[in-house]
Amino acid sequence: MALNICEFKDIDIEDYDAVVVGSGFAGSVCARELAERGGMRVLIIEKRSHIAGNMYDEYDEAGILVHRYGPHIFHTYDQHVFDYVRRFAGWIGYQHHVLADWYGTYLPVPFNKNSMEIAFGEEKAAHLIQKLIDVFGDERKVTITELREADDPELSEVADFVYKNVFLYYTQKQWGLTPDEVDPSVTARVPVFISRDDRYFQDTYQGMPALGYTALFEEMLSYDGIDICLSTDAASIFDLEFEDASEDAKLAAIKIKGKAFTGPIVYTGPLDELFCGRFGRLPYRTLDFVYETYDEEYKLPCATVNYTVTEDYTRITEFKRLSGQRSDKTTIMKEYSRAYEDPDTQIPYYAILGEENAAHYQRYLSLTSSLDNFHPLGRLAEYRYYNMDKIIELALQLSDELLAEAGKQR
Numbered sequence: 001m002a003l004n005i006c007e008f009k010d011i012d013i014e015d016y017d018a019v020v021v022g023s024g025f026a027g028s029v030c031a032r033e034l035a036e037r038g039g040m041r042v043l044i045i046e047k048r049s050h051i052a053g054n055m056y057d058e059y060d061e062a063g064i065l066v067h068r069y070g071p072h073i074f075h076t077y078d079q080h081v082f083d084y085v086r087r088f089a090g091w092i093g094y095q096h097h098v099l100a101d102w103y104g105t106y107l108p109v110p111f112n113k114n115s116m117e118i119a120f121g122e123e124k125a126a127h128l129i130q131k132l133i134d135v136f137g138d139e140r141k142v143t144i145t146e147l148r149e150a151d152d153p154e155l156s157e158v159a160d161f162v163y164k165n166v167f168l169y170y171t172q173k174q175w176g177l178t179p180d181e182v183d184p185s186v187t188a189r190v191p192v193f194i195s196r197d198d199r200y201f202q203d204t205y206q207g208m209p210a211l212g213y214t215a216l217f218e219e220m221l222s223y224d225g226i227d228i229c230l231s232t233d234a235a236s237i238f239d240l241e242f243e244d245a246s247e248d249a250k251l252a253a254i255k256i257k258g259k260a261f262t263g264p265i266v267y268t269g270p271l272d273e274l275f276c277g278r279f280g281r282l283p284y285r286t287l288d289f290v291y292e293t294y295d296e297e298y299k300l301p302c303a304t305v306n307y308t309v310t311e312d313y314t315r316i317t318e319f320k321r322l323s324g325q326r327s328d329k330t331t332i333m334k335e336y337s338r339a340y341e342d343p344d345t346q347i348p349y350y351a352i353l354g355e356e357n358a359a360h361y362q363r364y365l366s367l368t369s370s371l372d373n374f375h376p377l378g379r380l381a382e383y384r385y386y387n388m389d390k391i392i393e394l395a396l397q398l399s400d401e402l403l404a405e406a407g408k409q410r
């Protein structure tokens with residue numbers, strides 16, 4: 001079966017039981033679950049000209065499968081989630097490796113025993129490794145904050161090295177901030193790994209969809225009962241009704257084609273955009289991607305190299321190393337991070353976490369709290385960073401709730 005692509009002008013909204021905004025994992029999993037398990041008619045509204053959200057991949061002019069919105073590597077500890085995505089695609093085993101380019105020398109990331117030997121020399125590294133094992137135990141991940149808190153000058157030296165050579169400049173480029181300004185939960189994602197395991201992720205289940213993510217989404221959404229309107233912005237088709245005329249008035253109804261839609265609306269776009277940024281835009285970082293194709297089999301020693309002390313791009317990814325594709329050409333992608341300023345021309349990638357921005361987001365969220373059938377879900381609608389596996393888990397949970405509710409009503 002193929003995707004049911006339709007034009008918004010041709011649909012009758014009364015034909016649908018549920019509306020899903022966005023076709024990333026958040027929206028697509030909900031659409032599939034509601035259609036398959038609940039027998040619901042689901043309308044997906046997608047702003048872009050394609051499905052698959054940020055996981056979208058396609059073949060470039062050189063015939064190389066490239067990711068258009070940043071490299072995506074699937075990893076999870078949750079077997080239920082992995083079994084779920086395996087329903088829609090064959091998978092290849094893939095373990096991600098990242099190296100930091102340290103003035104032309106490569107250090108494995110996360111910084112680990114092997115990185116320590118390269119950075120400090122074997123003898124000194126052996127001493128430091130033993131001390132780390134004594135204090136924290138072997139095969140453990142510790143943050144640079146924990147290293148500093150150990151109150152030992154040698155462990156502080158390791159923390160300082162990682163901070164200066166792996167973390168500081170990279171973080172400044174990524175967030176346009178000093179590390180002190182970055183939310184501690186982001187800092188906590190940069191660990192030191194007391195191990196020789198050079199893999200970037202240690203999750204039980206890791207891999208890549210054999211034919212790519214777009215093919216996986218095509219399989220997931222090619223289902224009787226799911227219709228998809230591409231190149232359609234929810235803001236242009238939703239008619240919002242409020243309880244009163246004040247700025248903080250709560251939503252009373254969402255009308256589509258002149259009728260209040262009373263079935264579930266799963267919304268996975270940015271919440272501030274839905275309300276035309278009435279309290280000011282939520283801040284994000286956006287990314288510019290620069291692709292380069294070479295008549296060489298490979299360009300990099302592994303899939304991703306982080307530029308932690310030099311260059312103004314943050315990292316380079318070589319796609320063939322992710323997909324296992326064979327070709328005598330290769331395509332790499334450089335990532336440049338900058339402030340998100342224009343919703344019309346830029347894509348919001350990373351929410352800038354922190355108390356002030358969370359409060360700003362909550363103000364938008366409170367506008368929706370009165371509307372029982374409106375369900376914000378996903379990295380944009382919840383103004384958070386989620387890995388793919390987490391968002392699939394949350395989408396499955398929300399679907400269960402919506403199906404239970406629909407069951408009760410029937």
Ligand SMILES: Cc1cc2nc3c(=O)[nH]c(=O)nc-3n(C[C@H](O)[C@H](O)[C@H](O)COP(=O)(O)OP(=O)(O)OC[C@H]3O[C@@H](n4cnc5c(N)ncnc54)[C@H](O)[C@@H]3O)c2cc1C
Binds near residue numbers: 026073074377389
């Ligand atoms: C650069 C980068 C790299 C990443 N790498 C990884 C990784 O390696 N592994 C991992 O597990 N996770 C990774 N992630 C996280 C992953 O992208 C998210 O977990 C995933 O995208 C969440 O899915 P989603 O459906 O919430 O959002 P999205 O995938 O962004 O989907 C949202 C969809 O909603 C649509 N939309 C937005 N507004 C509207 C509107 N007004 N009307 C209609 N449609 C709209 C968008 O066009 C989009 O298709 C990465 C994220 C980034 C930014």
